[in-house]
Structure formats: structure tokens, C-alpha cells
Amino acid sequence: MRKRFKTTEFYVAIIILILFTVIGSQNGAFFSSANMFDLIRSSIVPGIFVICTMMVIISGGIDVSFPAIATFSMFTATKILMLLHFEGPVVVPFILAGLIGLCLGLINGLLIAFFKLPTLIVTLGTSSIFSGFLLTFVGSRQISNLPKPLEEFGKMQFIKFTDSDGIVIGLPMSVLITVAVVILVAVMMKYTMIGRGIYALGGDPVSAERIGFSLPFLQCFVYGFVGLLSGIAGMIQTTMMRSSNPVDLLGSELLIIAAVVLGGVRITGGHGTVLGALLGLLLIVTIQNSLILIGIPSYWQRFVIGALILVGTAIAAFQMKRSTAKQTSILI
Amino acid sequence: MSNNALKRTEPDLSHHDLSFSFSRFLKSDGNLTRLFIIMVFVFIMMSILSPHTFLSIDSFSSMAFQFPEIGILALAMMLTMISGGIDLSIVGTANLTSILAAMVMVKFIPPDASAGISILWTMLAVIVSMVTGMICGLLNGFAVGKIGIPPILVTLGSMQLYMGLAVVLTKGQAITGLPAAFSGIGNGSLAGIPVPLILFAVCIALMYILLNRRPYGIKLQLLGTNRTASRYSGINNTNVLLKTYAISGLLAAIAGLVIIAHTNSAKADYGTSYILQAILIAVMGGVNPNGGFGKIAGIVMAVLTLQFLSSGLNALHVGNFFKDFIWGIVLILVMVINVLSPKIKWGRRRHRIT
Numbered sequence: 001m002r003k004r005f006k007t008t009e010f011y012v013a014i015i016i017l018i019l020f021t022v023i024g025s026q027n028g029a030f031f032s033s034a035n036m037f038d039l040i041r042s043s044i045v046p047g048i049f050v051i052c053t054m055m056v057i058i059s060g061g062i063d064v065s066f067p068a069i070a071t072f073s074m075f076t077a078t079k080i081l082m083l084l085h086f087e088g089p090v091v092v093p094f095i096l097a098g099l100i101g102l103c104l105g106l107i108n109g110l111l112i113a114f115f116k117l118p119t120l121i122v123t124l125g126t127s128s129i130f131s132g133f134l135l136t137f138v139g140s141r142q143i144s145n146l147p148k149p150l151e152e153f154g155k156m157q158f159i160k161f162t163d164s165d166g167i168v169i170g171l172p173m174s175v176l177i178t179v180a181v182v183i184l185v186a187v188m189m190k191y192t193m194i195g196r197g198i199y200a201l202g203g204d205p206v207s208a209e210r211i212g213f214s215l216p217f218l219q220c221f222v223y224g225f226v227g228l229l230s231g232i233a234g235m236i237q238t239t240m241m242r243s244s245n246p247v248d249l250l251g252s253e254l255l256i257i258a259a260v261v262l263g264g265v266r267i268t269g270g271h272g273t274v275l276g277a278l279l280g281l282l283l284i285v286t287i288q289n290s291l292i293l294i295g296i297p298s299y300w301q302r303f304v305i306g307a308l309i310l311v312g313t314a315i316a317a318f319q320m321k322r323s324t325a326k327q328t329s330i331l332i
Numbered sequence: 333m334s335n336n337a338l339k340r341t342e343p344d345l346s347h348h349d350l351s352f353s354f355s356r357f358l359k360s361d362g363n364l365t366r367l368f369i370i371m372v373f374v375f376i377m378m379s380i381l382s383p384h385t386f387l388s389i390d391s392f393s394s395m396a397f398q399f400p401e402i403g404i405l406a407l408a409m410m411l412t413m414i415s416g417g418i419d420l421s422i423v424g425t426a427n428l429t430s431i432l433a434a435m436v437m438v439k440f441i442p443p444d445a446s447a448g449i450s451i452l453w454t455m456l457a458v459i460v461s462m463v464t465g466m467i468c469g470l471l472n473g474f475a476v477g478k479i480g481i482p483p484i485l486v487t488l489g490s491m492q493l494y495m496g497l498a499v500v501l502t503k504g505q506a507i508t509g510l511p512a513a514f515s516g517i518g519n520g521s522l523a524g525i526p527v528p529l530i531l532f533a534v535c536i537a538l539m540y541i542l543l544n545r546r547p548y549g550i551k552l553q554l555l556g557t558n559r560t561a562s563r564y565s566g567i568n569n570t571n572v573l574l575k576t577y578a579i580s581g582l583l584a585a586i587a588g589l590v591i592i593a594h595t596n597s598a599k600a601d602y603g604t605s606y607i608l609q610a611i612l613i614a615v616m617g618g619v620n621p622n623g624g625f626g627k628i629a630g631i632v633m634a635v636l637t638l639q640f641l642s643s644g645l646n647a648l649h650v651g652n653f654f655k656d657f658i659w660g661i662v663l664i665l666v667m668v669i670n671v672l673s674p675k676i677k678w679g680r681r682r683h684r685i686t
Contacts (some may be wrong), residue, residue: 062484111664111668115667115668115671115672116671117667117668117671118621118622120418120484120621121611121615121621121663121667122664122667124608124611124612124663125612125660125661125663125664125667126660126664127660128608128656128657128659128660128663129656129657129660129661129664130660131653131656132653132654132655132656132657132658132659132660133657135651135653135656136651136653136654136657140653254488254491254492257488258488258489258492261485267482267484267485268482299496299499299500299503299504300496300500301496302492302493302495302496302499303492303493303496303497303499303500304496305492305496306489306490306491306492306493306494306495306496307489307493307496308489309485309488309489309492309493310475310481310486310489310490310493313481313482313485313486313489314475314479314481316481317479317480317481318479320480321479321480
């Protein structure tokens with residue numbers, strides 16, 4: 001039990017609670033169900049991205065290309081379906097986007113696994129390639145009349161009720177996809193050999209190889225899987241916005257990485273949990289959506305988030321320094 | 333055998349020899365040779381593809397005004413990369429410091445000020461921006477060296493922080509109406525040479541001295557290669573890191589000044605794509621992203637290559653998105669070639685066969 005109090009997740013949860021009480025005491029509208037549902041709705045797509053980034057960072061790398069992959073797959077998939085006058089089940093667009101994302105992710109994975117290139121620079125390069133290719137050759141104009149199945153899926157509500165003020169509140173069906181992804185990855189990271197391999201790869205690649213993990217396979221798996229999930233997330237974005245915009249998601253990567261790192265996933269690899277990453281996301285989303293509720297102008301947003309990253313990581317680094325200091329003192 | 337032994341006792345005089353031989357310089361580093369070939373290849377390609385637009389004096393002079401800003405940013409990136417880190421905050425620093433400079437100039441120089449007063453305030457604005465740049469860099473260096481946060485995270489956070497501050501200061505608006513004396517720096521020429529190019533040359537010269545003629549350069553390389561070894565050999569790692577990031581911030585501030593002098597306005601989110609380009613140029617120029625190695629000549633050649641590519645594609649009326657695409661491909665290709673080429677070793681294999 002005492003161990004639980006020492007985790008980063010615990011601190012982040014406390015910070016979120018404090019933030020909630022502060023914002024809630026300043027503005028009663030914060031705790032209204034409309035606002036809470038709004039927070040959840042704005043975490044559906046970033047939720048999947050956070051899970052992706054968490055996996056990559058645990059494996060000891062970093063991926064900044066997932067917004068480009070998501071945009072590429074959703075826009076290309078929508079375009080293909082438009083050309084085919086698609087009318088079939090809604091699963092098909094998601095599978096198509098996922099497959100496109102998988103291919104793009106595998107490009108990252110192969111470059112990283114077989115040429116041993118630094119992950120940040122590879123993904124910076126490929127994200128520039130993907131978005132450049134998309135905007136030049138596939139199209140740069142937003143598609144606003146989606147195929148019918150996508151349009152209908154976007155309108156479907158998972159929960160729907162009218163609150164005391166007469167406002168209709170609901171959550172889109174796609175929230176279920178995010179929940180499924182979260183559970184799937186949480187189980188995979190904890191109970192399967194691949195998940196353990198990813199932790200091992202991030203913790204110490206040499207040891208991971210010696211105990212029999214295939215590093216190229218693990219790296220291709222991680223980046224491919226991330227590509228697949230990004231493609232699906234992109235499709236969710238399309239259904240939620242009711243349009244496919246090729247510049248919608250670009251530029252969101254840094255905030256996602258910040259959320260993951262704030263949630264206690266170590267940037268050096270090998271350490272982190274799904275719960276922590278989600279808490280980090282909650283923190284960032286709350287700040288993004290609620291600064292205005294306590295009367296802080298929205299142009300302070302960037303500053304606050306930057307300060308939060310610096311302070312949060314400084315605390316984490318400080319803790320780690322202290323724990324390693326303890327270890328060496330035992331050895332001597 | 334004896335021949336070898338004789339060779340070994342001979343001291344390496346190449347560093348003391350002041351006469352400059354271009355072929356020897358290129359031969360000393362395979363990466364530089366490759367880069368030189370790529371640069372010449374791109375130049376010839378672009379000359380063939382658009383002989384009238386690319387090979388004109390106008391195009392060369394506009395190039396000379398364009399590449400210094402990104403070149404200076406790439407120098408900053410190179411420095412932090414040699415130390416084994418990365419500085420994602422350079423564009424944020426450049427924007428923040430240039431906004432401060434623009435604010436000083438716009439606020440304190442009355443429209444009817446005499447030349448003396450206006451030059452005085454411009455100088456002050458430049459000093460303010462450079463000092464702020466160094467402070468921004470020192471903050472990064474403190475977080476990296478003293479607290480021990482990974483550089484990527486520090487500069488990710490400080491990038492948001494500096495850009496956020498710039499947004500707060502300007503409320504998201506652009507600052508325009510800089511004094512003519514200042515924008516003359518960005519668009520003027522001195523004895524036929526564009527002023528930004530002169531500034532770039534000065535930065536290169538200072539960096540060359542710093543890296544090759546001062547103990548700092550050796551310390552930086554050792555730190556980048558092996559942090560523990562450098563600590564045990566008596567180098568104050570924290571000190572070197574503080575210096576590195578401070579110089580990086582200073583260079584970013586200079587780049588910011590060149591940018592606002594060139595565009596005659598300052599904005600909080602100006603040039604966000606410069607980050608990728610600076611990393612691209614540094615990596616293409618042969619800087620090892622894991623630290624320890626990098627040459628200024630490589631940076632210069634990489635900047636020129638990209639400028640040829642970009643101007644040539646402009647002359648061909650290619651869109652900006654396509655340029656992004658090409659740059660990404662060039663970045664990945666250069667890195668793959670850099671990894672593969674030591675494994676192939678063309679020269680030696682031929683020897684073994686004959």
C-alpha cells in the first residue's frame with residue numbers, strides 16, 4: 001500500500017483532484033454533466049494516441065509521426081470509399097484506414113529496426129514525407145459529405161439524455177473503440193510475451209536480446225501497431241467531425257507526448273503504465289478545456305502546459321536521482 | 333611492418349599546416365565527400381531542369397538572403413546534438429527574443445527620432461534579445477545538466493513555454509513597423525554581400541574557433557561521446573552543458589533577429605517548420621544524433637544543398653507540401669546512406685579483389 005503512494009500515477013491523480021476542486025469552486029459549470037461529457041468526448045481520439053505513444057516510449061523510442069499517419073489514413077481511406085460510392089458496413093472504413101496506417105507504421109518500424117536509426121529523426125522525416133505526400137498527391141481540400149455509413153456512425157450515440165437545462169448530452173459510439181483499445185493494450189502490455197518484450201526492449205535492449213526477444217520483430221510490431229491504431233483514430237476523428245480534413249490532426253503530437261510523460265512513462269524507456277498515461281491525458285485535456293472557466297485567457301494555455309511539462313518532468317527526474325543515489329549508497 | 337612503425341612515429345602535422353588543400357579536406361572525412369557530391373549533383377540537376385530561373389543572379393541573391401537564418405538555427409542544433417542532446421526550443425527562443433526586440437524598438441523609438449537615438453535603441457533591442465536568448469538557453473542547460481531531465485523533454489517543454497510567453501506578450505498578434513534602420517540589416521547588402529550572409533559567416537567563424545581552437549570543443553565532444561568518461565576525466569559536465577545550451581539560445585536569438593529584420597514583422601508562431609529543417613540539416617551535415625561528432629563544414633554544405641533544392645523546386649513552381657515530401661525523403665535517404673556506407677567500403681573491397 002505504501003508503494004502505491006510513491007508512484008507518479010498517485011501524484012498526478014492528486015494534482016488532477018486539486019485542479020478539479022479549484023476549477024469547480026471557481027465555476028460551478030465545471031461539474032455539470034455537459035462539461036464532464038465534453039471532457040470525455042475531447043479525449044476519445046487523443047486517448048488512442050496516448051496509448052500509442054505510451055507503447056513507443058516504453059519501447060525506448062519516440063514517435064512524432066502518428067498525427068501524419070492518422071491524417072494520411074483517414075483522408076486516403078475516405079477518398080477511396082468516396083470513389084467507390086461505398087455503402088457497406090461501417091467496419092470496412094475502419095479496417096481500411098487501419099491497414100493504411102499499418103503499412104505506414106511498418107515503414108517507420110523497418111527503418112528503425114534494420115538501419116538502427118534514431119527514432120525521433122526517422123519519425124520526423126517520415127511524418128514530413130507522409131503529410132507532404134498526402135497534401136500534394138491525394139488532396140488538400142476537406143471532404144465534407146462523407147459516405148453514408150460513416151455519416152450514420154457519426155450520428156449514433158452510445159449514451160444520450162437531456163439534462164436539467166434541457167440540453168441534450170451524449171457520447172458518440174466511438175468512445176467504445178477507445179475503451180476497447182485501452183483494455184486491449186493494458187492486457188497486452190501486462191500479460192502477454194509481446195508486452196513484456198516491449199518493456200524489456202525499452203529497459204535494456206542488450207539484455208532483451210540475450211533472453212531471446214527478437215528486437216527487430218518487437219520494433220516492427222510496436223511501430224506497425226501504432227500505425228494501425230493511428231489509422232483507426234483518424235477514422236474516428238472523421239466520423240466525429242463529420243468531415244475529413246487533411247490538416248486537422250497535424251501538430252498535436254507534442255501535447256500527446258507531454259501527456260504521456262506527465263503520466264509517469266519514462267522517456268528513457270522500460271517504465272510506464274496505461275493508467276498513468278491516461279491520467280496524464282486527463283490533466284492536459286482538463287487544462288486545455290477549462291482554463292477559460294476560471295477566467296484565464298486562452299492564450300495562456302501554451303505557457304501553462306509548457307510550465308507543467310517542465311515542472312512535472314523535473315519532479316520525476318529528481319525522484320529518479322534520489323532513488324539511484326540510494327542504490328549506490330547500498331552498494332558502497 | 334617497419335614501414336608501418338615508421339609512419340606511426342611521424343607526428344600528425346595536418347592540424348598545424350595552415351595551407352588549405354580542398355581535396356585533402358574532403359578526403360579526411362567520407363561523409364563530407366558524399367555531401368559535397370550530393371550538393372554538386374543537386375546544383376547541376378536544378379541548373380539543367382530550370383536553367384533560366386535557377387541560374388540567374390536574382391535567384392542567387394535571393395538564396396543568399398534566405399539560407400542564413402536556417403543555417404544559424406542549424407548551427408545551434410548541431411551544438412546541442414554534439415553534446416548528445418537536442419534543442420527543440422530554438423524556434424521558440426528565436427520567436428520570443430525577436431518579439432522582445434521588436435517590442436523595444438516599436439515602443440521606444442518615436443517616429444520622428446533622430447538617427448542617433450534610433451540606432452541606440454536598436455542596439456539595445458539587439459542586446460535585450462541576445463541576453464534573453466542566453467537566459468532561455470541557460471534554463472534549458474540547467475534542466476538538462478543540473479536536474480538531469482532528458483534534453484528532448486526539457487526543450488519540448490521550454491518550446492511550449494517560450495512560445496506560450498511570446499503568445500502572451502503579443503496576445504497572438506504580429507508586431508509590425510520596425511524601424512527602417514533595422515530592417516536594412518535583413519534586406520541590405522554590405523559591399524555587395526547580403527548582411528544576413530555576413531552574419532552567418534561571422535557565426536561560422538566564431539563557432540569554428542570555439543569548437544576547434546578552444547578547450548570547450550574537445551570537452552563538448554568527449555561529453556557527447558561518453559558522459560561518464562568525461563566526468564571521470566575531470567570535465568565539469570554541468571558547466572559544459574550550461575555553456576552549450578546558452579550558446580544555442582544565443583544563436584537562436586541571432587537567427588530570430590535576422591528573421592524579423594528580413595520579414596519586417598515579429599510573430600509568436602513564426603517559422604515552426606524550421607525545427608524540422610534545422611534537425612534535417614544537422615543530421616544531413618553529418619552530426620551524429622547520438623552525440624560526439626559533427627563538423628561545421630557539413631552544416632554549411634547541407635544548408636546549401638537544401639537551399640539549391642528548395643530554390644530549384646520553387647523555380648519549377650512546385651508547392652510547399654511537395655517540398656516537405658522531398659525533404660523528408662532526403663533526410664531518410666542521407667541517414668540510410670550514412671549507416672550503409674561504412675559497411676560497404678568500396679575502396680577496400682576493390683583492393684582485396686585485385
